[in-house]
Amino acid sequence: MTLFDKHRATLERAIEACRTRQSWTAYDKPATANHAAFTSLLGRPFDDDGPGAWHAQDDEVSPYTGEPLGVSYRRAGVEELVEAATRAWPRWRDADPRVRAGVCLEMCDRIHATELAHATMHTTGQSLGMSLTGSGTNALDRGVEAIAQAYAAMSRVPESATWSRNFGTSTVELVKRYRLVPKGVAVVVACASFPAWNVYPALFASLVTGNPVIVKPHPSSVLSMALAVRACREALAEAGFDPGLIGLAVDTAAEPVTKALVRHPAVRIVDFTGSATFGSWVEANAFPAVAYTETSGVNSVLIHSYDELQPVLRALAGSLCLFSAQMCTSPQNFYVPRALAGDFAEGLAEAVRAITAAPRRAAAVLGAIQSPATLALLERVRQEAAARGEIVLEPTAYAHPDHPEARTSGPLIARVDVADHDLVAGERFGPVAFVIGCDDADQALGVATRDAREHGAITAFAYSTDEAYLDRAEHAFSLAGAALTSNLTGPMPLNFSAAYSDYHVTGLNPAGNASLTDDSFVTGRFRVTQSRRAPAGRNAPASG
C-alpha cells in the first residue's frame, strides 16, 4: 500500500471539510506527553543528520524552570542549508503530487506520534494542555488543511488535453500536457510563543506543492521545531527521498540569520510569523520570493448589550487569561459604554481573579510568560496606563504549583477613556486589557475597525442582543479584515480558531497578508507549465 493509499481517506475527508467548513479533525486522540522522553533530550546534542556542527543553544531557557535546556543543535550556514535543500529537490520536485501528499500526511502522523508537548511547554511557556492541543492536534489539523487545499488546487489542473480547432479549412490537433512545477526553496520563519500553528501549514503547503523547505525557529524556541523537522526528515528518508529536503536553520538572538535567508537569491517562498515591524520588512524585501506573513494586531471586544453579564465576563476573562494573552487572537481592547465601564472593569477583574487565584487552574489556563521582554513591556504599559487612567487589576504573578520558578503573570486590567485612544491603538503584546469607556457601541465600532485597518487585527468579539447591531459590526469588521465572534459564552475559548472552518488572518489589514487556509495561501507555491505536441503525421504541410 502506498502512503497515498494509506492516507487517501484522510485527504478526501480534509478536502471535504475545507469545502463545507464544518467541524472535523484528523486527530481524535491527543498526542501523549512523556516527561522522560523530554528530559532525555536535555543537556546534550540534538541527534539528527543535518549539516553543521553542534553548538549549545544558550537562548533556549525554560519559562517554567528558568534553566537553559542545554540542548546543542547543528548550526549550518545559510549557503549550506540552501545547497542541501537544492540538492535534495529534484526527486521531490518531479514526484507525483499524490506521492508528495502521501508522504506529507505521513509526516503529520509522525509529528503526532512524537513527544513534542513538554518541548513546546518548556520553550513557548504554554501549559501542557495547550501544548498538546493548540500546538498539537489543532496545529496539525491546520497542516493537514494546508495539504488538502494545496492538493485540491493541484488537482484542478488536468494532466493533459487533446485540443483541436479549425484554422481555415484545416483542423489542427494538439496533444497538450500540463505540468506542476514548484517555485523553489521555501523558508518558514517561526515565532517564539506559538510556532507549530503557523509552521505546519506553511511547511506542508510548500512541501506538498514540491518545494524544499528551511524551517527557521525562533532562537529561544527551537526544540519542538527540531523534533518536528526530524520526524519529517525520517518520514522522507523512509519514503526514499533525501531528508535534506527539509532543513533547520538554528540561529541566536545575537547573530540572527533570518534576513540573510529571506534575501538569499535561491529563495522563492517565505512564510513569516513574528512582529509587525519585521513582517513589513519581509513583505517589502522578500522579492523575488513571494511572502506570506502573520504579524500582530490589536483585537477588540465591543459590549453593546446582553441578557446576562456574568457569562460574558467569564468568557472574556478566560480568553484574556488563556496563555496569558500571548496569542495573536487574544483580546486587548474592551469597549464599554462609559456609564457601564467601571462596573464592567471590576466584573472582568473579578472573573480573572477566579482563574488566577486557583493555582492549578491558573497553571492550566495562563501557562508561563515566554519572554522576559514581555514582563518588561507589561511594566511599561502599566506605568503608562496608571498615568492616563485607572489600574483596575495589577498584573501579578501566580505561584505555579509544579514550577516555583515559573515566569508568570496574571493580566493587567486598566480602565481608560476613548479620549486616551492613542494609548490603546496598537498591540501591547502580553496579558494586557484596556477597558475603554466610550459614548456608545457604534462609536466603539468605528474606533475598533479603524484600529484594525491601521494597526492590524485578527479577531474581534461583540456582545449584543440587537441583531441589527451585530449585522453592522460584522459588515464593518469584514471590511476591516478581522473575524468577528458574537455573543459567545460557555466553554469554548473565545479565540479558538478551528482548522477547516475558521479562516485565520485575512490579508486585509497589517496583521498579515496571508490567510490560513485560503486558495491564495497555496496557489502561489507552484506554477503550471505546458507543452503541446502535434501528433505524428497530423497537421501535415498545408499548402503554403
Added chain:
Amino acid sequence: MTLFDKHRATLERAIEACRTRQSWTAYDKPATANHAAFTSLLGRPFDDDGPGAWHAQDDEVSPYTGEPLGVSYRRAGVEELVEAATRAWPRWRDADPRVRAGVCLEMCDRIHATELAHATMHTTGQSLGMSLTGSGTNALDRGVEAIAQAYAAMSRVPESATWSRNFGTSTVELVKRYRLVPKGVAVVVACASFPAWNVYPALFASLVTGNPVIVKPHPSSVLSMALAVRACREALAEAGFDPGLIGLAVDTAAEPVTKALVRHPAVRIVDFTGSATFGSWVEANAFPAVAYTETSGVNSVLIHSYDELQPVLRALAGSLCLFSAQMCTSPQNFYVPRALAGDFAEGLAEAVRAITAAPRRAAAVLGAIQSPATLALLERVRQEAAARGEIVLEPTAYAHPDHPEARTSGPLIARVDVADHDLVAGERFGPVAFVIGCDDADQALGVATRDAREHGAITAFAYSTDEAYLDRAEHAFSLAGAALTSNLTGPMPLNFSAAYSDYHVTGLNPAGNASLTDDSFVTGRFRVTQSRRAPAGRNAPASG
C-alpha cells in the same frame, strides 16, 4: 432576466473549458470593422464622462499613415482617478459575485460589439485581421477565462456553515458566515503593441472579484483601450453602478504617471505588461500592492530532426513574420546543428521572402512596426550581427498596398555561432531571427533553457522525429518555465495561444510572474473574512 441569468450558460461553459482545457470560444463571430466609425473618432475630443480636461494625445501616431490620430483624451491626475475609483467602489464591492459576473460578461459582449479593430490597427500596427482576432475575440476569450476562473475561485468559499463541536461535556454551536472582500484599487498598465490581450484578463479578474480598476494605456496606444473602457463604463451605468469604478489614466511619454499610480498608497493590485526593466521595478516596488507582470523574453526554436524541412520552414517563417515578431511569443533564436545551419538559414530566408514579396499577404501577416524605436533597435542589431556573423536576410520594408506611408519591416535573419551566444542571450524586440549553429540539439537545449531561466522566455519550439528528445526538451523547458510546442506545422500560427487551454507565462522565469489564467492570477484579488455567531439561547452559561 438578470445579467447573470443572461450570461450564465457562457459562464458555466467557460468554467468547464478551463477545467478540461479543450477548445472553446465565447465569440464564434468575429467583431466587425467599420472604417467610418473609426474615422469619426479622429481629430476630436474622445467623448466620455470621466474626470479631467481634454488634451490632444500627440504621442498617438498611426504606424500605417504616419499621421497623428488627433484624438484628445481627458487627462485626470492620479489622485483624482483614485478618488473616483474609491468613491464608486462600495456598491460594487458589496454586490453579489453573481451580479458582478453578469455585469462583467455583459461588458465583454459590449466590447465585442464595439468598433475597435481600426483603432487597434492604427495604434498597435497590427493588421486588420489580427486586430479583429488576436486583439479581438481571442483577447476577449482571455477576459472571459479570467472571469470564469475568478468566479470558480469565489464559488469555492461557502456563504455559511453551521459548526458544532464538543468542549468538555458541552456542545458549542456557531453559525459562521464567510464574506468575499475585494482588496482595493487595481491598476492595469498596458503595453503599446498588444494591449487588449493582457488588459482584458487583468481588468476582468480584478473587476469580477469586486475591485475598482484604473487602466493605464501606453501613451502611443490609447484609443482602443479608451473605447473598451467606455464600453465597460456604459455597461456599468446601465446595470446601476457608478461608471467611475473603471478609470482611464492617460499620460504622455514625456510625463508618465505609471510609477505614481503603482506607488499610490490606495493601490492594492497592479497588473503590468511591458519591458523587463520596468516590470522588475514594478515587482520590487508595488508593495503593499500585489503585482502581476508579463514582461519579455527570448523564445527559442530547436531543430533536432525532421521528416520534411519545407513545412517546418514555412511554419517558422510564418511565426517570425507574424506581426513582424512584435509579440511576446515570437521566436528569436533558431538553434540548428552547425552542419545544417547554412542551408537552414537560407531556407528560412526563402520562406520569409515568400510572405514578404506578396504585398497583400505581407500586409495581412506582418502589419506595421508600432514604434520607430523598434526600427532603430533593428538597425543596431543588424550592425552587431554583421560584425559577428553573417546577414542572411536584410530587414527591408515592404510596400503596404493600402498605406504607402506604413512603417514596415521584414525580418532580419542573421547567422551566428553558439560561440557568439552573448549576442543572442536577451530579447531583441522586433523582427529579428538568429540562426545559431551549435554542436547538436542537446547543446541547444542547454543553452536555450539557461537563457529562459536567466533572461525569461514564454514559448519555445522544437522539431524532432525522436520522441525521447522531445521528452527531454519538454522536461527541461518545463523547469525553465517556457511552454514548448513540438513538431507543429500547417496553418496554425506557431505562437497562437488559446484561451481556456494554453497557460500563458509561467512565473518561473523573468518573463513575468503571472500566468493567464491559473488560480494564483485570481485568488490574490479578494480575501475571505468571516464572522461567527452563537445562536440565541445556545452556548449558554456553562458552570464557570
